[in-house]
Amino acid sequence: MKNQNMFDLLLPLSPEQLNNLKQLKSTCTNIQNACLSGDFWKIANQTSNAKSLKKNELNDNDQIISIISAAQTGNVKSLSERLHEYFNKNNRKNRLLNAIDYKFHNIKDEKILILIILTQGKSEIPEEALSLYNFIMSRNSPNLNNLYYSIFVLRDISCNLFCQEGKNFSKRFKELGSNSLLNRCDSDIECENNYNKCSRNLLKNINNKEMILQPSFSYLKKAAKSILSTSYYTKKNPATAVVLTNQKITGRNSIKDVHHIEIDISNLNINYVPGDAIGIWYKNNTNLIKNILELLSIKTFDKIKIKNNIITIFDALQNNFELTTNTKNIVKNYANFTKNTILKNIASHDADLQQYIIHTPLIKMITDYPSKLSSEQLISLLCPLTPRLYSISSSQAAIHDEVHITVGVVQKLISGCSYSGGASGYLAQSLKSNSIIKIFIETNNNFRLPINQNIPIIMIGSGTGIAPFRSFMQQRDNDNSKGKNWIFFGNPNFTEDFLYQTEWQQYIKKGLITNMHLAWSQDQEHKVYIQDRIRENGKEIWSWIEEGAQIYVCGNAYKMAKDVEKALLDIISENNKLNIENSYEFLKNLRLNKRYQRNVY
Ligand SMILES: Cc1cc2nc3c(=O)[nH]c(=O)nc-3n(C[C@H](O)[C@H](O)[C@H](O)COP(=O)(O)OP(=O)(O)OC[C@H]3O[C@@H](n4cnc5c(N)ncnc54)[C@H](O)[C@@H]3O)c2cc1C
Structure with missing residues (x-):
């Protein structure tokens, strides 16, 4: 005891344990000692985690x-x-x-x-x-x-x-x-x-x-708790960030208008991982608001009460209500307010009403049938504004203080007039560098790179569906991952719509992207889509699946995702000699094992 120093006394160890520890320490290098301290720390943490998990376990007597x-x-x-x-x-x-x-x-x-x-x-x-x-x-x-x-x-x-x-x-x-x-x-x-x-x-x-x-x-x-993750900034409490860059990345003659947007998140303490999306609170277009107010004979500076705050009707329309989407309720209520017989007639037939809202943006309805409304009546028609999600196209490990997104402007041409989507129009057309934007991270644990970096991955995306794969590749590049990477990308035209072309070329040169197949639907007489490229490469895709590859699909939910799934089912059926029902089971199992993940919208 005489030779024992102060630190030894503070350790909660028996003399025998202390002796063993000293002997071990005397034989270790500094690095080995550091590793051991980390290891002990891990053991301690695992034990305390296990204890706290036990506390959270649900008791048989609990009502669940x-x-x-x-x-x-x-x-x-x-x-x-x-x-x-x-x-x-x-x-x-x-x-x-x-x-x-x-x-x-x-x-x-x-x-x-x-x-x-x-x-x-x-x-x-x-x-x-x-x-x-x-x-x-x-x-x-x-x-x-x-x-x-x-x-x-x-x-x-x-x-x-x-x-x-x-x-x-x-x-x-x-x-x-x-x-x-x-x-x-x-x-x-x-x-x-x-x-x-x-x-x-x-x-x-x-x-x-x-x-x-x-x-x-x-x-x-x-069962461990599988609670959805949350972050400091939320939909209700978004972060205020600054736009660094907003650049159109489709060509001048493209039929698409796609923008690459970089947002500064330094000092915001925002964390994200590849696969996540950001939620964006957008503002409605100023001209659209003025048009609506003018058509309904409402003054821009009319005051209105929103959630106990008195604000102008202009501000309310800019920040609080959806103006680019039409719904059945809006048409029905507007027909009642205006007593317009044509609208009343449409509203009374559900099938007609459904078609009407698909093909008639709110502003077109008001332009076709203008009337005098009060601010309160207008507000009562509208749906509250909801933020839109955009897949993150950067990896924080590689880019640090920024988050990137890839936004395709939704544009509808109806009777010769072009109508832009609320959020995509705002992001592409109104945001300049230094603009302020309200954002939050929307985690998506259903679209994640494999933890094992040696696992090959197949990424299938059309249009802006390529966005999360840029994030995946930045991450794998940053991590020096050894797993093979295969990209299938489709868009209308090679010269106009090859999003992030030079980046992919660099990755191919480096050997990070091992395979890349492109489908340009409008570059030849017969249309070629991503699912055609998948079918052409069926044998190799199957051999990757056999090697344990994970498959990711991102982009259009209604057409692309279905056609791609059908192509994958055919490949499974052909190469695994399964009928279509069993191929479906096979794909279902891939999905269950997180080897087939989709992020479609
Ligand atoms: C998880 C997730 C990730 C997403 N990632 C991306 C991304 O990386 N890049 C990207 O550009 N978008 C992405 N989206 C879609 C995005 O969130 C918006 O839905 C899209 O930008 C349209 O919103 P908007 O406000 O511009 O159009 P709105 O104002 O909502 O719509 C205007 C009109 O267009 C119609 N409309 C809306 N979307 C489409 C469409 N795709 N095709 C045809 N008509 C349409 C609406 O019904 C409405 O009539 C993602 C969506 C989800 C759920």
Whole structure:
């Protein structure tokens, strides 16, 4: 004890342990000592993590509710998070899961399951919920007699069939014997009131069912929490960033207008990884606002109350409401306000109304049928403005204080007039260097590079779908990853639309990109698309799949993603000698094992 120094005394070790440690230290170099200290630190951390996880494990006696969030877009995610918080505040134990991480085979053990889902396009199931949907719809789906369920369906503006997939889910849950906790809540993006009502009723009904529900969640004890990640800046609390560059990257004669935008995030403490997107709060176009106000005989400086603030109608239209999307409700209410018989007639036939909103932007409707409205009436027609998401096209490891995006302007030509999308028009046309922009990071754990850097990857993207692959390649270049990289890219025209051409060429020269196949649909008489290139390379794609490659698809959900999937199914069927049903199973398994990831919109 006499020779013991102060530090030894502070160590919580027995004399024997101390002796062993000293002996070990005397034989180690400085580097070995440093490594050992790191290793001990890791062991200590693992133990404390394990302890804290234990604390979070759900007890058999707890009443458990599973909230499944099924969409890549912010609205569904934020509603799911709000419901999770709401139940927490009301002492209802619940867990929040991303649909893609949900172990759906365990659904038979659930007691209360709340599904929050977005339907989009021609009523499409979002990527995250596909596996769950297929499982529930399959012949192997289990009996769900013990399940109480509730479904909240949000409808994307572009969706033709109102919440059809939500209806299919409900119908199937009933067929499998489960009980509805609450009538399905269907909503379009104007969902605030619906959400508030549904969440209150849900809580009330769950409280009423307490005696019936006997928990039996042994499997949950094993399950680590799969809570959706959050960051400091959120949709509701966005960061204010500065635009560094806004450059058009399609040629002068291109039919597309695509911009590369760089945003400064230094000092903002924003972190992102390849696969994430940024959410952008955009401003509506000044001329569009002036036109609308003039057509409705409303003065620009009329005052209006928005969330307890008095602001001008001009400011309200610029920052708070959607002006570029038309909905059935808008047409119906505008027809009532204006008493316009043509509009009333359209509004009374659902199929006509659906076609009308697809082909008639709000400003065109008002131009065709102008009328006198008050500011309050106008505001009551409109949907609240929602931010848009853009895939990040840079890697923070390589670019550090910037985030890059690749924006294609949505343009519609109707009766000789061109109409731009709200956010894409703003980003491409209004933002200059030094402009201020409100952003937040939207994490996407369903679109990630493999952790093992030796795994080959196949990236398939058309148009702006190439964006996340620029981020992937920057990351793999930065990490010196050894895995092979194959890009399939499609766009209309080689000379006009080869996005980031020189960067890909550098990567090919370096040997980072091992294969690249391009499809220029309009460069020859017959159209060539990305799926044609995939088919042409079927044998090699199959050998990459056999090697363990991960496949990524990004871009247009309604055409490209479907055609590409069909091509992949054909390749699997041909090379693995499987019929189409089994090929589908094979692809489903790739998806389940995160070897087939899509980010389509
Ligand atoms: C996860 C995710 C990642 C995304 N990444 C990118 C990206 O990297 N680059 C990019 O450019 N976009 C990306 N998008 C799409 C982007 O979020 C916007 O949807 C797009 O820019 C259109 O928004 P807008 O406000 O300009 O058009 P809006 O004002 O919303 O739409 C105006 C009109 O055009 C219609 N419309 C909207 N989109 C289309 C379309 N694609 N084709 C035809 N009509 C349409 C609308 O129905 C409406 O009638 C992504 C979307 C998601 C969900």
